Amino acid sequence: MSGHPQFEEDFELYALGALDGDEKSALDRHLFACAECRARMEGARGRMSMLALSAPSVAPPDGVRERLIEQFRAEGPRESSDEPLVRSKVMQFRRSLWAPLWAAAAVLLLAAAAWFAVENRRLGAELAQLETTHQQLEESEQRLQAQTARAAAALDILTAPETVKVELTPVAARPVPHGKAFYNPSRGLLFYAANLRALPDDRIYELWLIPSEGAPIDAGIFNSDVRGNGEVILPALPPGLIAKAFAVTVERAGGVPAPTGPKVLIGPVS
Amino acid sequence: MEPITRQEHASRDADAGLIRRILNGDDTALGALYDRYGRLVYSVSLRILRDTGAAEEVLQDIFYQLWRVAGSFDFARGSLSSWLMVMARNRSIDRLRRRGLTVAENPVGALPPARFDLESDLARKEMVGRVRGALDALPEPQRKAMELAYFEGLTQSEIAEQTGDPLGTVKTRLRAALTSLRKVFGT
Numbered sequence: 001m002s003g004h005p006q007f008e009e010d011f012e013l014y015a016l017g018a019l020d021g022d023e024k025s026a027l028d029r030h031l032f033a034c035a036e037c038r039a040r041m042e043g044a045r046g047r048m049s050m051l052a053l054s055a056p057s058v059a060p061p062d063g064v065r066e067r068l069i070e071q072f073r074a075e076g077p078r079e080s081s082d083e084p085l086v087r088s089k090v091m092q093f094r095r096s097l098w099a100p101l102w103a104a105a106a107v108l109l110l111a112a113a114a115w116f117a118v119e120n121r122r123l124g125a126e127l128a129q130l131e132t133t134h135q136q137l138e139e140s141e142q143r144l145q146a147q148t149a150r151a152a153a154a155l156d157i158l159t160a161p162e163t164v165k166v167e168l169t170p171v172a173a174r175p176v177p178h179g180k181a182f183y184n185p186s187r188g189l190l191f192y193a194a195n196l197r198a199l200p201d202d203r204i205y206e207l208w209l210i211p212s213e214g215a216p217i218d219a220g221i222f223n224s225d226v227r228g229n230g231e232v233i234l235p236a237l238p239p240g241l242i243a244k245a246f247a248v249t250v251e252r253a254g255g256v257p258a259p260t261g262p263k264v265l266i267g268p269v270s
Numbered sequence: 271m272e273p274i275t276r277q278e279h280a281s282r283d284a285d286a287g288l289i290r291r292i293l294n295g296d297d298t299a300l301g302a303l304y305d306r307y308g309r310l311v312y313s314v315s316l317r318i319l320r321d322t323g324a325a326e327e328v329l330q331d332i333f334y335q336l337w338r339v340a341g342s343f344d345f346a347r348g349s350l351s352s353w354l355m356v357m358a359r360n361r362s363i364d365r366l367r368r369r370g371l372t373v374a375e376n377p378v379g380a381l382p383p384a385r386f387d388l389e390s391d392l393a394r395k396e397m398v399g400r401v402r403g404a405l406d407a408l409p410e411p412q413r414k415a416m417e418l419a420y421f422e423g424l425t426q427s428e429i430a431e432q433t434g435d436p437l438g439t440v441k442t443r444l445r446a447a448l449t450s451l452r453k454v455f456g457t
Contacts, residue, residue, distance in 0.1 A: 008452060009445040013419075013426070017363075018444060020425035045356065047455040051420045052355035053401045055317035057309060060329055064312075065304050068333050072297045 004030070004037055011037070011044035075124065177228070179265045181246040183209075186239065189219060191232040193248065193265065196224035204253050205264065207232045210245040217241070221255040243269050285350040289340045304333060307351060311358040318362035318421050328361050363423035404454040412447035415440055 013019040014027055031038050179193035191207055199205065204223060208216040220235035248265040285306075291299035311332055315325035332354065343350065405413055418424045418432060426444060430437040 009448045012448045012452075013444060016419045017423060018419040018426045018429070020427050046352050047452065048420070049352045049355040049359075050397065050401055050455050051405075051416075051451075052310065052314045052359060053398045054405050055313045055421075057313050058316050060308050060312040061322065061326055064326055064329060065301060065308065068304060068330055069297050069301050071330075071334065072292075072300050072337055 004034065008040070008044065011041045012048055014041065015044040015048040074120065175228070177264055179248060179267070181267065183243055183246070183269070185241055185243070188234045189232070189237060190234065191219070191246070193224070193230040194228060196228045196230050196264070198224060198228075199250060202253050203250050204255060205230055206249050206251045206255050206259070207235070208247045208249065208259055209237060209241060209243050210247060212242045212244045216247065216259055218255060218257060219246070221251070245269060289343055289350070292337060292340045300333065300337060303336070307354050308333070310351070311354055314355060314358040315362040318359065319366060324365060325362070328358065328365065332357050332361060359420070366423065400454050404451050408447050408450060412443045412450075415443040416447045416451075419444060
């Protein structure tokens with residue numbers, strides 16, 4: 001999936017579990033990498049959960065609440081699993097002292113309760129162990145799914161036609177600006193430069209002819225193009241000048257009569 | 271994260287207080303949570319499973335799970351009611367699929383009228399009415415597609431297979447239904 005899913009329905013369909021096939025796979029991969037869309041998905045899940053309210057309302061059967069609370073009491077964090085059962089049976093026993101028959105039954109109940117408590121504790125331990133194993137397996141599966149999604153997302157980028165490939169080089173290896181001047185005192189000057197960096201709008205390159213005697217002479221201003229190339233072709237120069245060197249400086253837009261800015265290129269006439 | 275209303279804040283605070291009490295071993299707190307949400311969980315489960323015994327098992331299972339994971343709830347991220355609604359639906363659909371049941375011959379009739387007092391139990395009367403009203407207002411094919419997705423847990427391809435409609439038509443119906451519902455649920 002390129003970019004963010006455009007429509008909230010994509011998230012809602014996903015939250016419903018209705019999305020499938022390539023659409024689901026693409027959103028899976030996107031969600032893995034996009035925190036913004038994961039937040040949108042949370043919102044969609046919340047909205048979709050409201051559909052539960054459309055179910056016709058029916059009261060649960062009697063007794064469920066009591067069984068649930070009894071289970072909680074039997075396993076609650078503050079009490080050992082057998083205490084509530086034993087205590088309730090002891091109370092029954094006291095209330096029934098006058099009836100030996102009931103007492104015998106109570107003893108039997110106590111024994112049964114104790115047996116159930118021990119069994120309950122053993123099963124509880126087994127259940128806890130199983131749940132721990134289950135949890136570990138689920139975590140392992142989630143890690144594997146995450147790795148798979150990440151690999152798929154990487155492959156998507158590598159194979160997508162709109163992917164751009166950019167080579168990065170160390171700063172020191174960046175192409176160095178250079179220029180070539182072809183000068184004939186009677187015919188004129190041609191100058192070509194390459195690998196120049198782009199200048200801000202208020203700056204421009206200026207070429208200087210440095211004569212054998214006297215101050216540098218303005219030989220033209222130029223900008224670099226998008227590839228860093230620039231040129232000055234046949235600037236107006238006094239005829240017959242003997243050049244000692246050529247130089248390029250960065251000056252304010254429009255050029256200046258005498259060089260003031262930093263030198264970018266310089267080359268003596270050999 | 272979506273903004274929540276003052277009423278939702280109050281509800282979350284109350285739920286968070288009950289969860290703290292459960293963590294402290296207060297069994298009356300579990301009963302209080304059951305009183306708040308037991309009917310909702312059971313109703314969703316019964317609607318999906320159409321079997322009172324199975325729905326009761328899901329109900330107990332979810333509250334047992336609630337008790338087990340109570341310490342890990344983060345009320346800053348969501349509400350307990352949403353969690354319970356999602357759990358009720360997911361557990362029931364899991365069970366439905368494990369039973370290998372197919373959707374009943376006439377799985378999606380009109381939504382039954384709200385004959386019970388779920389609303390007063392949850393103090394969500396207005397939202398319940400709006401959700402039901404919004405679903406009732408959908409064109410029949412859209413509502414059918416939505417209910418197959420939500421209550422039967424079918425994917426859009428499975429809905430197409432189930433109804434015999436082209437997949438593209440099912441997708442269009444679901445998206446149109448969701449667009450309408452979003453006006454009720456908010457974005």
